[in-house]
Amino acid sequence: MRSRIVVIGGGAAGFFGAITCAEANPTAEVILLEKTSKLLAKVLVSGGGRCNVTHNCFLPGPLAQHYPRGAKHLKEAFKAFGARETVTWFEQRGVKLKTEADGRMFPVTDSSQTIADCLLQQARKAGVTIKTGVGVTAITTDTTTAQFILRLSNGSEIKADKVLVCTGGNPKTTGYDWLRELGHPIQEPVPSLFTFNVPGNPLKDLMGISVPQAKVRIAGQKLEYEGPLLITHWGYSGPAVLKLSAWGARIFHDQNYSFTALINWIPTYTEESLREQLQHYRQVHPKKVVSSNPLFNLPQRLWKALATIAEIPVDIIWAELPAKNTNKLVEALLRMAVDVKGKTTFKEEFVTCGGIDLAQVNMKTMESRLHPGLYFAGEVLDIDGITGGFNFQSAWTTGYLAGTAMASHL
Template identity: 65%
Template sequence: LRELPGVSVPHARVVLAGEKLQYEGPLLVTHWGVSGPAVLKLSAWGARRLHELSYHGTALINWTPAHTDETLRPWAQQFRADNGKKQVAGHPQFGLPTRLWRTLVLEAGIGPETRWSEVPAKAQNRLLELLLRTPLQVQGKTTHKDEFVTCGGIPLAEVNFKTMESRRLPGLYFAGEVLDVDGITGGFNFQAAWTTGFLAGQAMAATTVGQLAK
């Protein structure tokens, strides 16, 4: 995928191999890997597990999430029978971008001019495997400059959410990312920061006014 930055797919599934973590959504190929809602959801909900794994593992991309092994293989046999004279690389399937489809076809060992009727069984099986499970290595995490939000922080059970005051140390207030609150991309983290900041500000102001009144 190194040669495909900017290519996007409206619906893909990303799975962390060996784990239960999997999410679907739009996916974008970048100059450093993959991004987009599907990847960001996996990163968000799997943050603690990824930390336990030292941010190393294998991500499997299903470019055709509507299909499984049981449905894709019969499709391939029927499509091959009906379109044997068509060049595989020149006719993208499943709405995939031409560049992505061609890359998967070539990676499967199918030549750029090869027709469907000429594809060896081994190469066809390899193509189906890549469509369902393209493997990408997870190798660490990016710098804080690229992150939307961080996971972890002050345990929520230790905070009074009406005032954002610490239950363990009265007079200490928390707001924003210092709390163990994080959500997927879409404005949720901004809203959490604004709301908790507002509540903490109101509570501190009220406390100050009360003290001055004395």
Template identity: 75%
Template sequence: MKIIVIGGGAAGYFGAIACAQANPKAQVTILEKSNKLLSKVRVSGGGRCNVTHHCFTPSVFAQHYPRGAKQLKEAFKTFGAAETVAWFESRGVKLKAEADGRMFPITDNSETIIDCLQREASKAGVEVKTGVAVERIVPQPDKGGYTLYLSNNHELYADRVLVSSGGNPKSQGYDWLRMLGHSIQEPVPSLFTFNVPGSPLKELQGVSVPQARVRIAGQKLEYEGPLLITHWGYSGPAVLKLSAWGARLFHGMNYRFTALVSWVHDQTEESLREQLQQFRKAHPKKVVITNPLFGLPQRLWKALTGIAGINDEVRWAELPAKHTNKLLEALLRMPVEVDGKTTFKEEFVTCGGIDLSQVNMKTMESRLHPGLHFAGEVLDIDGITGGFNFQAAWTTGYLAGRTMAASIS
């Protein structure tokens, strides 16, 4: 029984391994169009590979997916984060959880994960071919399988096919799957940083705040978390995660909108005003710009007081109400004019892909074509940063692989 897996990434490898290990009769082949295998695994987490997230409750884990949360909740009950940790540890790869919940191999090296996957694939008898692109999949109802037409003018027959070819930034990249009758949710970028060409904080690149709140003006969209000032604008988890939840909204705005940054996320306007007045009474002779409040970095505090029009010599006792109000605004809702985006490092993620209504999410099998399965980012599933996209790859790959194996008698 011939099984073809299209795509040599995380989902493809995991699906191929799951299939081959569950049924030795399966002849499993991975076809990868490039000459690089597991390329996203290699660059993820700064080369450390953020394997999954330390959250072992499926319903809670699923809440980290702007698209696919409902469908993944049940899937994670079969193979979720706990099963992923156990899978790798049973194969000699121990994982560790960091303070923010991200889980990495204890080696802090993505090659550990790559070596494990390639070793398991080899042990299970999975054949891997690189430089082979599939251009068309044609069902063969009489045989019950599929003919795959390749870029080298060759063709292959497969009894079962797993499409794990990854996301694609361009809609036409899904045309070969549209030919099968599958609907595609249009792809748009997710997980990106905000470009702010006119940022008054440009000189503060590298300065970060551990907990800020970023809100989109005129929208019910906001996120709290670490915020990093860059030379092109703003980054950090608060921005990246917000970009995932607002991916389609921001695309519709052509990435031009106003964000409001609160550098003091836990303060209301009333509590903030009260604290400023209390400090003013307690330290009337202190110079405003040299005494940062709320745990903010000195450079950031100085920049925010400058935005409020407070000069270098003004003491708290001399601070006019007008400038106090401006400082309050800068601290609580500093307007940021976003004009464009930048891909986060090398970790390109899109939302969009195969419409989930056309996939049985228990088996990852197409509802249109029996024996055709999908896994990974080719589906309209994407998570925020923190190991969630890899977990979706492991889960969907595992379910597809086990289902294909079970279909072989």
């Protein structure tokens, strides 16, 4: 009798786990079950259809620092299979990756279909049996044979010697009930990677304008993040906001997504150096109109809007600018306050923090500490990264570790 491995979930982690296991132990029967009719759905839509495979960060320690949840556990895991191994894995299978200026890595084809095709081809080549439209509603154990019994959505059952759960994150806590029945504690799911809604946004007419470097800080919290910032018709987006939303996911959820954000448009300046620079400009260009001559490489429309917030008359020159307006301009540049009321999912990003508590998982093998032979990989775990290819990297890593362990423990 061949040993049977069943992988639940046809996403990145599921495919990687199934392929790794089948390649490492060709005698095993590996079956992959996907409850929907679509395989690798998230791979296909991610990165605007280009698939942000991983990030150009090849040291395990620095790579792990990009995960608001799971960093400590992933550091060791990345030593076994990190971003460098991911690049090598795909290149050895005919898919070359390229690095963009911000460190994100994509296939040179700029098409996520390339990644999906590679995974499908490797799965078939390794002998993985793929079944779509088949979900799993419960997992129990056959006390006689010590095998797992999987109850399927079509009413039938299938037995397995080992099971890998890769069902992804679920925004609803009830989505984890079938795993709770196994005794696995669940960290409650809350959204991560979202943009800020600001109904009374003073800059709403500037939608589409971005700055390459801004710092967003949350009033009353130690939370802050620096990076590109985009003004939208509903509020603010861009990496600075998205990454901040990941680090503050649970805090923002507890605050019902109602808080004050402070935007620093020129984070390279301190208040002292900013005042010195403004004073110097005033001395050199006393007759220039304040609102129509932007400083600090800020877009003209943004500078004009910040001048308006500082209550600076449209025709006043630097020589005649009152101190109180200078003070208000300093505030607008370094600490522009906006009241956030709600969130919006960012494009195709739909990351949820929460899931299987990592304390009950052996992170070297991804095996359950409660049920030997049961494994987890991907977003079903309480692991999530900031935007930039990090969530796929944790899927490849945990899928690889689980696949390797299952193959060697048969």
